[in-house]
Ligand SMILES: C/C(=C\Cc1cc(O)c2ccccc2c1O)CCC[C@H](C)CCC[C@H](C)CCCC(C)C
C-alpha cells in the first residue's frame with residue numbers, strides 16, 4: 626500500500642483553525658462561544674462606555690413610539706432593549722441574529738429584566754444577508770457591532786435598504802477604522818495589551834484576537850458612507866465617537 630504523496634506540504638490543520646474566522650459558520654460559532662461572557666467583558670473592557678455608544682446609535686435611528694423596529698445582529702439584545710423602550714407598548718421590535726447562544730442570552734435577559742415594554746420584542750434566528758421580512762416594513766433599523774462581522778457588507782446594506790420604509794433611517798454602530806495614526810495605534814494597543822490578555826483568562830484569546838483583524842479589514846467612515854449611497858440610500862453620514870475609537874453610520878432611505 627503506497628503512502629499518499631502530496632506535492633504541496635500540508636500545514637498542520639491547527640494552523641488553519643487558529644486563524645480561521647473567515648466564513649459565516651466560523652463567525653456563528655465564535656459568537657456562540659463568547660455568548661456567556663460577552664456582556665460582562667464589554668462592560669469591563671470599555672469601562673461601561675459601550676452602553677453610552679449604544680444609546681447614541683438608537684437615538685440616531687429616529688425610533689419612536691408605535692414604530693416597527695429592527696435590531697440586526699442583536700446578539701444579547703443591548704440595542705433591542707433600548708429600541709423596545711423607544712417603541713413602547715404600541716410598537717414592536719424584532720431582534721435578529723444567527724447565533725442561537727446569543728439569542729438564548731437575550732431571551733433570558735428579557736425575562737430577568739421583566740420590563741413591561743419588553744413584551745413588544747420578538748427574537749428571530751436569521752441571517753442579516755437574507756432577511757425574512759417584506760420590502761419597506763420597518764420604521765428604523767439599528768445594527769450594533771454587526772456590519773464588521775457579516776461576510777458580505779454590501780449585501781447586508783442592500784437588505785437593510787430593502788426592508789426599510791422610504792424616509793426612514795438605519796443607524797450602524799461599530800469600531801472606527803480610524804485614519805488618525807495615534808487613534809489607530811491606541812485602539813490596536815488596547816486590543817493587544819488589555820482586551821486579548823483579559824479574554825485569555827476566559828480561554829477566548831483567539832476570539833478576541835479576531836477583533837483586530839476584523840477592524841483591519843473593515844471600511845473607513847468615508848467608505849461606509851459610499852457603501853450606503855451605493856445601496857440606494859439618499860443620505861449617509863459617519864460620526865466618530867468614543868474619541869474616534871468607535872463610529873456610527875446614519876443613513877436615510
Ligand atoms: C461593545 C463593544 C464591542 C462588541 C464586540 C464586537 C465584536 O465584533 C467582537 C468580536 C469578537 C469578540 C468580541 C467582540 C465584541 O465584544 C465595544 C467595547 C468592548 C470592547 C471589547 C473593548 C474595546 C476597547 C477599546 C478598544 C478601548 C476602550 C477605551 C476606553 C476604556 C473606553
Ligand SMILES: C[S@@+](CC[C@H](N)C(=O)[O-])C[C@H]1O[C@@H](n2cnc3c(N)ncnc32)[C@H](O)[C@@H]1O
Pocket residue numbers: 649652653656657697698699700701702703704721722723724727751752753754768769770771774775776
Ligand atoms: C459583536 S456582536 C453584536 C451584538 C449586539 N448588537 C451588541 O451591540 O452588543 C455581533 C453579532 O452579529 C451576529 N452576526 C454576525 N453575522 C451575522 C449574520 N450574517 N446574520 C445574523 N447575525 C449575524 C453574531 O452572531 C453576533 O451576535
